[in-house]
Amino acid sequence: MRVKKGPLVVIGDTLLDIDVEGSAERIAPDAPVPVVDVEGEHLRPGGAGLAALLTARDGADVVLVTALADDPQGRTLRSLLNGHLEVVRMPLHGTTVCKTRVRARGQTLVRIDTGDGRALARVTDTVRAAVRRAGAVLVSDYGRGVAGTVLELLGEVRAPIVWDPHPRGSMPVRGCALVTPSELEARRLCPPPYTSPDLAARHLTKALHAQAVAVTLGSHGAAFAHAGGHHSRIPPPTLASGHDVCGAGDRFAGASALALRDGLPVEDAVAVGVGEASRFVEGGGAAAIRLQSHEMGDRPRTPMEVAELVRASGGRLIATGGCFDLLHAGHVSLLRRARALGDALIVCVNSDASAKRLKGPGRPVVGQRDRVEVLRALACVDAVMVFEEDTPAQVIERLRPHVWVKGGDYAGRELAEAESLRRIGAETVVLASVPGRSTTGLIAAVQET
Incomplete structure (x- = not known):
């Protein structure tokens, strides 16, 4: 019998991040600065809210303990988080902190x-x-006081604690399973002279009484040290480079905490965090997250309408495919992360006959009509298209998505639809699968009962 683990509890300061997107083709006549013609505005939670949201979109059970103001920005944050995770609200004195980035191209x-x-x-x-009731705790400290209010309470926690520090925040409690400073934060925490992130990680395990420390190094991975004396460099996977690193630290800390909750050794958990942060940056970083799509309006009913509208508005169309038989948390995590890569997501689903040829007798367990209805009910799915062929190559050429998403079990394999993707110039993104979630596993578990 599998014992249900407690949720990942994220504790920290939530901010409102706003990206003002536009184009800059001219210089202002009154000052040597670019003039940005605004084309859209995107809002998302920042700080602890972003760390919690990203892990929840992996299919994890997440509780966010944070302070929110009763002002328009605070109410916007609650609406952005609603439906993704549980929020335990503390009072906030003053106004919601907003970080607005003005971006062009x-x-x-x-x-x-x-x-x-x-x-x-x-x-x-x-x-x-x-x-x-936490299975693991992530303290995402952004120096706004939430971490400091719960210090005494954290001393009673028996679950692993991951602490992502801030220069203006509280010092981590003793005995953290993992502390995750950036190199800049490590420099500030270590006494001078600072020599290297590797020595900093080893020093901080002792100074902070932590079981392990991972100094994050951006595209170079992390410098890891364990209280037992072991230390190493954990490199990122080989991926295409990304430009927007905003939110990568939150992605790293959240993925590492979730891996610790699931029982991975701390060095393996850090490797998971490094990989997920790298994939996050490759997928566009925080700027790629779209919780509200003002351009789309009411969702059109047909996949072709969605595709045409996205292309007409200059947006980014995402598509993925599969049987989606016995929809589970791994499917939902994949679809949520896929949707975050662009402006609309179309799911291409194998018909009953196609799924039977692919999976064998007895499959699919759920008929295509029901599979389509369940997928359409997900907020992250904009349209569903059924295909009869053995591969989605033909529907890919009809839809012409900008990005085709596959699950992590396809990493390193040539796709049957690869030629169609090359023909239309689509990018292929492989997203990591959620461990332990599969339709085959569900069927086997049911048959054992």
């Missing part, structure tokens, strides 16, 4: 920070109950 020109909110030192019974 994928490059950030300026960031504007507003808001003065700080968490009030008040731990409620609801907060205590959330922390006590």
Whole structure:
């Protein structure tokens, strides 16, 4: 019998991130600065809210303990998080912190920070109950006071604690399973002279009384040290480079914490975090997250309508395919992450006959009509298209997506639809699968009962 693990509890400061996207083709006449013609505005949670959202989109059970103001920006944050995870709200004194990036052609020109909110030192019974049922805890400290209010409570936690520190935040509690400073934060935490991230990681395991420390190094992975004396460099996987690294630290810390919750050794958990952060940056970083699509309006009913509207508006069309038989958390995680790569997601589904040829007798367990209805009910899916052929090559050429997404079990393999993807110039992105989730496993578990 499989024992259900407690949720990942993310504790920390949530900000509102705003990307103002546009084009800059001219210089202002009154100052040597670019003039940005605004084409759209995208909002998402930042800080601890982003770390929690990204792990929830992996299919994990996530509880976010954070401070939110009762102002328009705070209410926007609640609406952005609603439906993705459970939020345990603490009071915030002041106004919601907003970080606005003005971007042109994928490059950030300026960031504007507003808001003065700080968490009030008040731990409620609801907060205590959330922390006590945690399978793992991630403290995502952005220096706005949430971490400091729960220090005493964290001393009672028996689940692994991952602490992502901030220069203006609290010092991690003793005994953290993992502390994840950036190299800049490691420099500030270590006494001078600073020599290398490797020595910093070893020093900080002792100074912070941590079981392990991973100093994150961006495209170079992480410098890892264990309290037992073992230390190593953990490189990223070989991936195409990305430009927007905003949110990569949150992705790393959340994925590492989730891996620890699932029982991985700490060095393996750090390797998972490095890989997920690299894939996150490759997929466009935080700028690729689309929780609200103002351009799409009401979702059209047919896949071709979706595809035509996205292309007409200059958007990025994402497509993926599969049987999606007995829809499970791994499927949902893949679809959520795929949708975050662009402006609309079309799911191409094997027909009953096609699925039987692919999977064998007895499959699919769920008929195509029901599979389509369940997929259409997901907020991250904009349209569903059924295909009768053995591969989705023909529907790919009809839809002409900008990006074709496959699950991690296809990594390193030539796809049957590869020629069609090359013909239309589509990019292929392989997203990591959620361990332990598969339709075959579900069927086997049912048959054993």
